[in-house]
Amino acid sequence: MRLVVIQALIFSLLATLGVRLYYLQVMTGETYQGKAASQSVRDIVVQPQRGLIVDAQGRPLAANRLSWVASIDTTMLGRMSEQQQRKLVRRTSRVLDVAPRKVRDKLTLCGAEGAVSGQCWNGSPFQPVPIAQDLDEDVALRILEQAEDFPAVTVEQQSVRDYPRPFGVNAAHLLGYLSPVTESELDDAEESGDASVNGASVVGRAGVEKTYDQWLRGQPGHQQVSVDSMGRVLGDVGTLTAQPGDTLVTSIDAKVQSVVEKQLAQTIRTARQTRDTVTGRNYVADAGAAVVMEAQTGRIVAMASQPTYDPEVWVGGIDDQQLARLYSEAAGTPLLSRATQGQFAPGSTWKPFMTAGALTNGYGQDAQLNCSSSLRVGNRDFKNYESGAYGFIGFQRALEVSCNTFFYRIGYDYWRRWGSDVGNVDAKDPLVAEAKEFGFGRPTGIDVAAESSGRIADRQWKLDYFEQQKDYYCELAEDPGDASPFLRLFAKEFCAEGYAYRAGDAVNFAIGQGDTVVTPLQLARAYGALANGGTLYEPRVGKAVVTPDGDVLERVKPSVQGTVDVPQQTLDFIDQGLLGVSQQGTMSWRLGGFPLEQVPIRSKTGSAEVQGKQSTSWVASYSEDYVVVMMVSQGGTGSGTSGPAVRTIWETLYGVDGEAVKPGAAAVPGVVAGKALPVFGKDGSILPPARKRGE
Secondary structure, eight states: OHHHHHHHHHHHHHHHHHHHHHIIIIISHHHHHHHHHHHTEEEEEEOOOOOOEEOTTSOEEEEEEEEEEEEEOHHHHHTSOHHHHHHHHHHHHHHHTOOHHHHHHHHSBTTSTTOOTTTSBOSOTTSOEEEEESOOHHHHHHHHHTGGGSTTEEEEEEEEEEOOOGGGOOOHHHHOOEEEOOHHHHHHHHHHTOTTOOTTOEEEOSHHHHHTHHHHSOBOEEEEEEEOTTOOEEEEEEEEOOBOOOEEEESOOHHHHHHHHHHHHHHHHHHHTSBOTTTSSBOOOOEEEEEEEETTTOBEEEEEEESOOOGGGGTTOOOHHHHHHHHOTTTTOTTSOTTTTOOBOOGGGGHHHHHHHHHTTTOOTTOOEEEOSEEEETTEEEEOGGGOOOEEEOHHHHHHHTOHHHHHHHHHHHHHHHOOSTTOTTOOOHHHHHHHHTTTTSOOOOSSBOOOOOBOOOHHHHHHHHHHHHHHHHHHHHOOTTOOHHHHHHHHHHHHHTTOOOHHHHHHHHTTOTTOBBOHHHHHHHHHHHHHTSEEEEOBSEEEEEOTTSOEEEEOOOEEEEEOOOOHHHHHHHHHHHHHHHHTSTTGGGSTTOOTTTSOOEEEEEEEOOTTSOOEEEEEEEOSSEEEEEEEETOOOIIIIIHHHHHHHHHHHHTEETTEEOTTOOHHHHTSOOSOOOEEOTTSOEEOOOOOTTO
């Protein structure tokens, strides 16, 4: 009986097991099979080719090239013993001429213990980790041919950023640079569902690379591989092809950009070899910038900054020494774009806007003021440049000879009328209001990442600055220690009345001196408003986004930020005064023989004085079509230093040969592209914009 019971129990257990197996393998087999398959398949990201950046004629400014890249398959590496791993890393490091420590840092997953920020691997643990690129071909072939000595090391050609440099252009600050995606950016992309970013992505960090990154980066592909229970790759399952990034067409003209860069660099070199008669030593000429902008659209044709850097330095990752140099003050902070981020006193280039403020606030076009050698305000004499005197003159003549005392009198007049209460931050000030009207004191809105706002040193700014600094200077006034006599006196006066907006502040403001600073781009945009009748454009570098097949996805249209509330007759009056600067004023000696009848250039020169430094050289100029501005910090006088370079730029824009304009070289169709875009062929070729009949 006991045997029967045991047999029945065994048969019932076997029957239950059989039914369960039938249910799992037959009834729900497909479900579990799918789950098992999903657990044994992993995605490897295939990076897309980044989109091109081309100039207005279709010339590539940023492209891609193939580079030999060495990677280590961490899955295969994990199968080795620790001793074998160390030997492989040492052997590979010797061949690649890379420190073993750096190789280990690159192989460490970000977020893991011991991960080094900026060096660790953000990508998939199932994907080979790049450890070196731009290998010499003989090194790459050695690893490929001796694969048995380099297990887990793969070498292949990959696409990396390249800079073709048409006409030798640099354009580093315009283009920007790329660097690996950060963990926070990955988190943001995951939250927003942005599939174009992954752990192995590089993203734009500055310039148009950053602004148009979403178009340029493309869409990653995916390669599916099967893995075993230990995570080891067994084979390929499927592939989703990566989608290349779109092409950005810019308004930059590489030919003009090249001329602007070379002229700026040459101007700085020449200034450094020129004796400063004030200090008795050569000009420092520590930095400079130049901007060429379309007056009627705000599009940037060329923009340069010095010191600059080689954009190639970012390709494949930048080392600590290279990065330190880009931020080094001793090297001139090359990463800083002086055109959009540098802030400088505008000097006499400020006077046209002060003229607009005076003519719309009580002064007539026939007003005459004394251009004396100096003007006494309080207990100080404010002098004219080199103490020159021209007697009683009008606004246009004051612009031509750049008379300081003429504009001192205007600033002092308004201060006496409405601003003599030095503590009244709400006092009326027409000149400050006019400066704000022309867009100073706020960013221009250019589509190049990172822009300074400049500063209008009005009453409110002075009060705010006093509130920020009073504790420091009041303590210094009480306990000066080993401070210099000048600093002791300054601290005492600042602590007592540092908030006061005095007559000296007002007269300095009227000639672009004091604490007011502008960027070269802000000045160019404001002169553009003088040229086009009062429109303040948001400057644009991007012109259109085009697919790899040549279809236009989006046109970047000119954008108006505001308009200047100045009567057209006032703008015309100022225009004539600035034309006089070119014909018989401070810029005329640099434009001798230039065909001003065919190409009327209006200009204004400036030499801004800075406490403790040499003068800043400025030339701001415009025609009906373009604005050209150049600045050299600690470079000397305006026309004396920057004048020859500005002339050369104008000659390039209009095709001037000697004293004549070349036939067919009128501004828009001759040198710089108009509204038309380059022609993109289906085979990947890019041709200049098609000319209309008659051009």
